[in-house]
Amino acid sequence: MVHRITxxxxxxxxxxxxxxxxxxxxxxxxxxxxxEAKKSGKGDICLNVEESIHAKRDD
Known part of the structure; x- marks a missing residue:
């Protein structure tokens, strides 16, 4: 099954x-x-993405 995403x-x-x-x-x-976080000794971080991009499946 193939889904198209827009x-x-x-x-x-x-x-x-x-x-x-x-x-x-x-x-x-x-x-x-x-x-940068590893260099400062904080380890991996998770980036909060604030882009207003929306995805929807076209079934």
Whole structure:
């Protein structure tokens, strides 16, 4: 079974490329913050993502 997921930001449907860019940017931000936290002796942290991106399944 295949599900189609539509990502929407500020009322605009995002393309696959736009969605991938946002996801990779967030992953890089998490990696950077985890690296900084390890240097300061705090260990891994969890980044609270405040982006207003919504996903819905199109069944």
């Amino acid at each position: 990502f929407v930001k500020n009322g605009k449907i995002l393309t696959n490329e736009e969605t991938q860019i946002i996801i990779f940017q967030k992953l890089e931000e998490i990696k950077r913050k985890n690296k």
